Amino acid sequence: MGAGHFDAETIGKVVGPVGTETLYFAADGQTASDLCFAAAERLISSAGIAKDEIDGVIFVSQTPDYRTPATACMLQDRLGLPRTAVAMDLNFGCSGFVYGAFTAASFVESGACSKLLVLNGDTLRRHTSLQDKGMAFILSDAGSAVLIEASDSAEPMTFSMNTDGSGYGTLIIPAGGERLPKSEKTSERRLDGDGSARSDEDFYMDGMGVFTFAVREVPLLIDGLASLHGIAKDGVDDFLFHQANAYMLKFIAKRAGIPMDKVHVNIGRYGNTNGSTIPFLLADFAAGGEQAGRNVIMAGFGVGLSWGGIAGRLGTFRCAEIISV
Amino acid sequence: MEEKLIELVADVLEAEPGALSLDTEFKTDEFDWDSMKGYAILVTLEDEFGASITVDDFIAAKRVGDLLGLVSE
Numbered sequence: 001m002g003a004g005h006f007d008a009e010t011i012g013k014v015v016g017p018v019g020t021e022t023l024y025f026a027a028d029g030q031t032a033s034d035l036c037f038a039a040a041e042r043l044i045s046s047a048g049i050a051k052d053e054i055d056g057v058i059f060v061s062q063t064p065d066y067r068t069p070a071t072a073c074m075l076q077d078r079l080g081l082p083r084t085a086v087a088m089d090l091n092f093g094c095s096g097f098v099y100g101a102f103t104a105a106s107f108v109e110s111g112a113c114s115k116l117l118v119l120n121g122d123t124l125r126r127h128t129s130l131q132d133k134g135m136a137f138i139l140s141d142a143g144s145a146v147l148i149e150a151s152d153s154a155e156p157m158t159f160s161m162n163t164d165g166s167g168y169g170t171l172i173i174p175a176g177g178e179r180l181p182k183s184e185k186t187s188e189r190r191l192d193g194d195g196s197a198r199s200d201e202d203f204y205m206d207g208m209g210v211f212t213f214a215v216r217e218v219p220l221l222i223d224g225l226a227s228l229h230g231i232a233k234d235g236v237d238d239f240l241f242h243q244a245n246a247y248m249l250k251f252i253a254k255r256a257g258i259p260m261d262k263v264h265v266n267i268g269r270y271g272n273t274n275g276s277t278i279p280f281l282l283a284d285f286a287a288g289g290e291q292a293g294r295n296v297i298m299a300g301f302g303v304g305l306s307w308g309g310i311a312g313r314l315g316t317f318r319c320a321e322i323i324s325v
Numbered sequence: 326m327e328e329k330l331i332e333l334v335a336d337v338l339e340a341e342p343g344a345l346s347l348d349t350e351f352k353t354d355e356f357d358w359d360s361m362k363g364y365a366i367l368v369t370l371e372d373e374f375g376a377s378i379t380v381d382d383f384i385a386a387k388r389v390g391d392l393l394g395l396v397s398e
Contacts, residue, residue, distance in 0.1 A: 212367070248361070
């Protein structure tokens with residue numbers, strides 16, 4: 001991590017409130033789509049899903065294999081999915097699972113598709129400066145796979161999707177796109193006033209901007225979702241929030257008037273895995289036993305700025321264990 | 326206003342309000358100070374007092390009483 005760049009006291013002060021204990025780095029040459037491919041194969045084999053019945057794949061990532069084509073197209077081929085499947089990339093991070101699920105559920109609801117894979121994956125460690133105090137100890141590389149399918153017995157799901165593009169610079173990799181192409185200058189790491197160093201090609205997070213955005217918007221999101229779904233906030237059994245950092249989750253719960261024992265936290269085990277945090281919460285949740293019938297609210301928030309949530313009652317869902325590849 | 330300010334700051338610091346006064350330096354190890362607590366105090370004060378506090382002003386604040394000036398401006 002950032003060891004070698006910061007002293008132990010500084011690292012302790014950063015890691016303590018963030019709550020990370022173990023972080024994961026992709027191997028050299030291993031991409032987000034590799035991680036998602038492994039997750040999808042594991043899901044398909046463990047749940048006994050017929051590949052020829054999957055009619056869509058949505059890859060949600062900030063780290064695609066190529067600028068073009070869409071990584072989802074290659075995943076369709078690599079996973080052996082039918083040529084009739086729709087395949088698309090969505091460029092989102094910490095809100096990404098909700099965006100993927102929203103898109104897939106909309107396709108199912110419209111009748112266009114019946115079984116879609118939602119693959120969330122990121123390898124942002126490669127784009128993170130180890131000399132950046134705010135970033136070095138938070139992110140993990142990870143991929144996840146979730147199948148969303150049509151079912152006559154499905155419980156209703158309520159989505160709320162939100163955007164504030166005026167905050168685009170709050171979480172950003174400034175260089176490497178059309179607006180600011182990579183150059184010698186963009187690769188130079190510079191010290192900021194806080195003792196961190198990063199270049200325009202590194203992932204940048206305005207810590208205070210993200211914090212104030214999340215702790216203001218997520219409580220409103222929860223209230224709005226509960227109301228839209230027709231459930232009292234007190235009637236929600238479990239809150240599955242993007243694992244941004246442990247202190248932020250605690251503060252969100254406090255401002256939202258939610259008891260912390262209803263808020264699932266596993267950032268210590270996996271780190272902040274961007275769009276995979278909610279799938280990882282679901283996997284840990286399923287590993288804890290039968291969860292059918294529980295009312296849940298999920299919420300993702302981050303780069304965009306974008307934030308969204310899902311309210312619903314869990315049916316029986318099958319989940320493979322989390323693996324390291 | 327003073328009492329409310331002390332209560333809000335104490336809540337974020339997870340300290341008893343009686344343990345704080347306007348003279349208390351709050352960015353110290355005694356309160357396990359870190360940047361996250363700073364963000365939490367800043368957003369709490371902005372929302373509770375309808376104030377707009379700049380980061381530079383907040384960084385310059387050392388004692389609880391310094392915050393009083395920021396929320397009453």
